[in-house]
Amino acid sequence: MYQNYFVVDAHTHFWDGSPANQINRYGEGFIKCFHDYHSNLSPDEYKWPLEEFERYSEERMIRDLFENGYDDVAILQSTYLTDWYVNGFNTTEQNGRMAERHPGRFIVNGRWDPRDGEAGIGELERLHERWQLRGVKLYTAEWKGDSKGWKLSDPWSYRYLEKCQELGIRNIHVHKGPTVYPMNRDAFDVADVDDAATAFPGLNFIVEHVGLPRLEDFCWIATQEPNVYGGLAVAMPFIHSRPRYFAQIIGELLYWLDENRILFGSDYAIWQPKWLIEKFAAFQIPDDMQGEYGVLTPQIKRKILGLNAARLYDIKVPGEFDVPDEPVDSGPAIASGTAA
Amino acid sequence: MRDLAWRALADVRDPELDQPITDLGFVAALDAGDDGIRVELRLPTYFCAPNFAWLMVADARDALAAIPGAGPVTVTLVDHFAASEINSAAAFADHFQTDGQDGDLAELRSAFDRKAHTAAQERLARQLMPLAGDRLGGLTLAEASRLAPDAAAAVARRRERLGLVSDHAICDDRGAPIAAEDLGGWLRSARTVRVSVDGNAELCRGLLATRYGVSRS
Numbered sequence: 001m002y003q004n005y006f007v008v009d010a011h012t013h014f015w016d017g018s019p020a021n022q023i024n025r026y027g028e029g030f031i032k033c034f035h036d037y038h039s040n041l042s043p044d045e046y047k048w049p050l051e052e053f054e055r056y057s058e059e060r061m062i063r064d065l066f067e068n069g070y071d072d073v074a075i076l077q078s079t080y081l082t083d084w085y086v087n088g089f090n091t092t093e094q095n096g097r098m099a100e101r102h103p104g105r106f107i108v109n110g111r112w113d114p115r116d117g118e119a120g121i122g123e124l125e126r127l128h129e130r131w132q133l134r135g136v137k138l139y140t141a142e143w144k145g146d147s148k149g150w151k152l153s154d155p156w157s158y159r160y161l162e163k164c165q166e167l168g169i170r171n172i173h174v175h176k177g178p179t180v181y182p183m184n185r186d187a188f189d190v191a192d193v194d195d196a197a198t199a200f201p202g203l204n205f206i207v208e209h210v211g212l213p214r215l216e217d218f219c220w221i222a223t224q225e226p227n228v229y230g231g232l233a234v235a236m237p238f239i240h241s242r243p244r245y246f247a248q249i250i251g252e253l254l255y256w257l258d259e260n261r262i263l264f265g266s267d268y269a270i271w272q273p274k275w276l277i278e279k280f281a282a283f284q285i286p287d288d289m290q291g292e293y294g295v296l297t298p299q300i301k302r303k304i305l306g307l308n309a310a311r312l313y314d315i316k317v318p319g320e321f322d323v324p325d326e327p328v329d330s331g332p333a334i335a336s337g338t339a340a
Numbered sequence: 341m342r343d344l345a346w347r348a349l350a351d352v353r354d355p356e357l358d359q360p361i362t363d364l365g366f367v368a369a370l371d372a373g374d375d376g377i378r379v380e381l382r383l384p385t386y387f388c389a390p391n392f393a394w395l396m397v398a399d400a401r402d403a404l405a406a407i408p409g410a411g412p413v414t415v416t417l418v419d420h421f422a423a424s425e426i427n428s429a430a431a432f433a434d435h436f437q438t439d440g441q442d443g444d445l446a447e448l449r450s451a452f453d454r455k456a457h458t459a460a461q462e463r464l465a466r467q468l469m470p471l472a473g474d475r476l477g478g479l480t481l482a483e484a485s486r487l488a489p490d491a492a493a494a495v496a497r498r499r500e501r502l503g504l505v506s507d508h509a510i511c512d513d514r515g516a517p518i519a520a521e522d523l524g525g526w527l528r529s530a531r532t533v534r535v536s537v538d539g540n541a542e543l544c545r546g547l548l549a550t551r552y553g554v555s556r557s
Binding site: 025026029030032033036037039040041177178183184185186187188212213214215216219220238241242245248249252255256292 | 384535549
């Protein structure tokens with residue numbers, strides 16, 4: 001809770017990227033890459049040395065999220081990366097065990113990988129039975145042996161999405177990263193999300209990092225698919241070092257998606273919710289840009305910081321912090337023919 | 341020779357960010373002498389998209405090899421997860437293996453050239469609007485060049501890269517003018533493309549500065 005904002009942090013991690021857990025140089029490169037993101041966009045007083053960042057304690061996470069950080073509920077996203085980390089980067093089991101020690105604080109999301117085939121379907125059922133999943137996090141750039149990535153539109157992906165629908169796992173968080181092959185494809189292309197969102201209208205597809213670095217492609221898709229959402233991790237930290245860029249990005253998102261489909265996420269421990277929430281609550285579109293982008297109202301901020309995610313995850317919001325439903329802008333008049 | 345080599349590298353652009361690799365700080369080392377030219381390229385992250393990395397290495401190699409009297413040219417990518425594959429491909433082959441998929445990287449490059457063209461036109465339109473108002477859609481590129489020379493030249497350069505010929509200041513991907521009733525919508529979409537390209541460039545510059553401890557320009 002911050003001021004009168006109920007906060008759902010839709011993207012957090014409890015990872016182990018330490019050298020002891022790294023299998024190879026890719027594991028080392030991955031956590032260092034995260035650390036550069038952290039160092040580049042965090043205010044100085046929130047920067048951690050690499051060693052601290054590689055592995056942090058449960059106590060520290062609880063303090064950063066809930067005691068100092070204003071999160072009311074945090075969603076733990078599972079990222080396995082078992083080709084790079086001995087025990088995985090953070091698995092559903094590890095996240096789940098931690099969540100159980102802090103009742104009411106966390107929602108644990110599972111994961112699946114279409115390349116696991118039939119066996120993986122069974123594993124998803126088992127995970128769901130154990131942790132009552134309401135969502136999954138998918139990382140399409142994950143390596144698995146010779147395969148360096150997959151697509152949401154692959155036939156086996158559809159099998160897993162059907163299983164999610166059947167089990168009631170409604171929230172599909174999708175994270176794009178740089179796959180290796182084929183080289184002639186844009187690894188960050190979000191077109192497969194479009195296909196899957198059309199095929200599974202009963203599922204919600206939350207595109208992490210609002211499709212960055214393909215913001216525009218994400219916007220065209222979200223305009224056409226009402227079940228596509230944008231997660232603000234990576235985009236929101238610009239609010240500190242590059243506030244005018246942040247204004248443009250949030251302005252574009254509000255124009256194409258409307259205010260009901262944008263979710264706050266700190267991506268902890270890459271960034272800490274405390275400063276993100278304080279700065280976002282105080283943020284306004286600069287005067288000279290308001291003609292183009294309008295203004296951020298308290299109602300818009302309330303939805304982004306918590307109410308939108310609460311709706312997706314059936315999180316009960318204390319009445320005084322809720323906002324009444326009212327007609328919203330259904331998006332731009334020009335919806336199609338712009339993506340070419 | 342070193343100056344010539346630097347100028348040649350300044351013509352190599354990051355296909356995604358649409359900026360010269362020399363401006364972006366991607367040239368980590370340049371050594372030009374009688375025995376040839378050696379260049380090291382570095383990128384903002386260990387996991388930057390390997391296809392764009394490959395294109396920059398290949399483009400840099402081609403640009404340097406085109407200098408008369410350049411001698412042997414070696415371009416090496418450093419600190420990247422696919423560096424060994426890319427470096428050996430650059431040394432021994434003309435085309436990176438595309439894993440049996442159709443086509444080569446030309447279509448990918450062209451898709452990003454079209455985005456760069458759209459973003460450049462939006463920047464031009466933004467300058468022209470207060471000067472031309474309702475006439476914007478009907479302006480020729482020659483007229484635009486008089487009103488906003490730098491922005492119009494930037495559009496012309498991107499058209500040249502695309503092989504796109506058009507007399508219009510603002511045109512679609514085939515060179516046709518945008519109908520007056522569609523111009524508002526076109527500009528709105530173009531703005532999103534421009535915001536995305538600029539935002540990516542900003543993020544990449546920041547990450548490179550963080551990674552290598554260099555000050556930001």
